[in-house]
Amino acid sequence: MNRVLAHTGVKYPIVQAPMGWIARSQLASAVSNAGGLGIIETSSGEVEACLAEIEKMKDLTDKPFGVNLPILFIKEPRIVDLVAKSGVKFVSTSAGSPTKLLPTLKAAGLIVYHVVPNLSSALKAVDAGVDGLIVEGGEGGGFKNPDDVSTLVLLQGVRERTDVPIIAAGGICDGRGMAAAFALGAEGIQMGTRFVSAAESPVHANYKQAIVDADDTGTVMLNRKSSPCVRALKTERAREIDRAGSFDRPLFGRVRDVYFGGDMEARAGAGWPDRGPDPRDPARGRHHRPHGRGLPRHPQAAGREVDGWRVLTAT
Ligand SMILES: Cc1cc2nc3c(=O)[nH]c(=O)nc-3n(C[C@H](O)[C@H](O)[C@H](O)COP(=O)(O)O)c2cc1C
Numbered sequence: 001m002n003r004v005l006a007h008t009g010v011k012y013p014i015v016q017a018p019m020g021w022i023a024r025s026q027l028a029s030a031v032s033n034a035g036g037l038g039i040i041e042t043s044s045g046e047v048e049a050c051l052a053e054i055e056k057m058k059d060l061t062d063k064p065f066g067v068n069l070p071i072l073f074i075k076e077p078r079i080v081d082l083v084a085k086s087g088v089k090f091v092s093t094s095a096g097s098p099t100k101l102l103p104t105l106k107a108a109g110l111i112v113y114h115v116v117p118n119l120s121s122a123l124k125a126v127d128a129g130v131d132g133l134i135v136e137g138g139e140g141g142g143f144k145n146p147d148d149v150s151t152l153v154l155l156q157g158v159r160e161r162t163d164v165p166i167i168a169a170g171g172i173c174d175g176r177g178m179a180a181a182f183a184l185g186a187e188g189i190q191m192g193t194r195f196v197s198a199a200e201s202p203v204h205a206n207y208k209q210a211i212v213d214a215d216d217t218g219t220v221m222l223n224r225k226s227s228p229c230v231r232a233l234k235t236e237r238a239r240e241i242d243r244a245g246s247f248d249r250p251l252f253g254r255v256r257d258v259y260f261g262g263d264m265e266a267r268a269g270a271g272w273p274d275r276g277p278d279p280r281d282p283a284r285g286r287h288h289r290p291h292g293r294g295l296p297r298h299p300q301a302a303g304r305e306v307d308g309w310r311v312l313t314a315t
Contacts (some may be wrong), residue, residue: 003165004188007131008090009064009109011035013188014178015134015167016195018042018068018092021259022203024053029060030200039092043070047079054086064089071096083168084108092134095143099128113167122158132165134190135159138221139171141192143228148221152184159185204262223247235264 001031005014014036016028020043028038040057042050050067057065066084072095073078083091084104091105092148094115105112105128112130114125122133135158138148149157150171168181169190178189196203197211210233220234226246232238241247 002187004132004167007113007129007165008037008066008188010037013037013068013167015039015092015169015188015190017140017169017190017192018043018070018094019192019196021256022196022201023068024050024202025056025060026202027195027198027200028053029057030198031064031195032057032061032063036282037090038065040065040067041070042068042083042097043073044080045073045075047076047082050079051082051086053172054083054088058087066090066092066093068092069101070094071098071101076103080104084110094134096126097128098125102129106251113165115169118147118149118154119157119161121145122162125165126162130164132167133168134169136168136190137170140169141231143230146221146224146227146229151181155181155184155186200210203259205260206262206264210264304309 002013005011006171008015010032012035014031016023016031016036016038018039018041019043019211023039023041028040030038032038038057040050042051042146054067065088067086067088067090069083069091071093080101081104083221085108088110090111090113092113092115093101098112098114102112109130112173113134113260114121114128114130115134115136116122116125117136117138122135125133135151135155137151137154138145141153151168151172155166155168165188166186166273167188167190168184168186171190172178172181172189172191173194181189193211195201197208201208212232218234219231220238220242221229221231222238222241223246232241
């Protein structure tokens with residue numbers, strides 16, 4: 001039996017990644033209803049809103065779903081207790097050590113997978129007692145580990161040295177990518193970018209189209225020497241930031257203007273020349289965009305994505 005299926009109770013071991021503000025009930029319920037695992041984010045730090053989203057999920061689907069607890073971003077520790085008591089059965093922890101959270105989550109009977117960006121974090125998480133790992137290569141972003149390791153290399157190393165179930169993440173965007181991850185020892189996959197561009201994703205059409213239009217060399221890692229490090233679409237703005245070598249944290253304050261306003265410039269204000277957005281070029285500007293680009297060719301339904309892979313995952 002595929003252990004990820006056993007742990008999650010879903011039909012297909014396809015997990016929708018946690019993404020601040022985006023991974024809420026509209027998208028997560030579509031994924032869960034299609035047989036995958038929808039995840040509700042808490043990295044936005046909006047505790048009440050995230051709890052309300054968990055409650056909404058109970059109305060929108062009778063299928064399993066999960067919640068992510070990103071350790072680095074937890075400003076209100078009560079969220080851990082509240083999630084543990086929310087009735088959810090699966091939690092992914094990320095961006096830090098899961099050691100402190102595990103007693104609460106395991107006492108409540110939850111299955112806990114930890115997101116790891118390198119081998120040493122994987123070994124520590126297994127020692128701490130997690131049920132499984134989400135092994136995420138540098139294709140998936142950056143702020144969890146500026147010293148990025150590719151999904152291909154990381155999966156092989158972690159599979160070699162551990163025996164817990166693995167969900168692979170970072171740069172996976174179709175059935176072939178999923179099959180490759182399984183060949184390397186994964187029993188499930190997690191995708192972010194692909195689901196951001198799905199029809200049920202709440203983000204602005206400009207952002208979906210920018211993802212669809214990006215090609216294989218279309219991203220760049222920014223702010224490698226500082227924090228947070230992110231992978232972004234290689235736009236004029238991103239090149240500018242890359243040349244400068246770093247950017248200020250306030251830039252992140254504008255991320256919702258990219259996500260939901262379709263303002264692909266999303267400038268932080270201070271320190272950046274004010275050119276204003278160019279409506280002819282929605283892909284200009286910095287925005288969080290990991291590496292699994294080039295597919296799909298147009299926004300597709302998240303449900304269709306999950307369902308379309310049933311042949312691969314039935315084995
Ligand atoms: C738009 C966007 C926002 C994200 N936000 C978060 C976040 O708030 N917290 C987090 O732990 N990971 C975040 N991620 C990373 C995803 O959880 C996931 O690991 C990654 O997207 C997987 O790689 P892929 O996009 O190539 O599928 C984000 C990814 C994207 C694309």
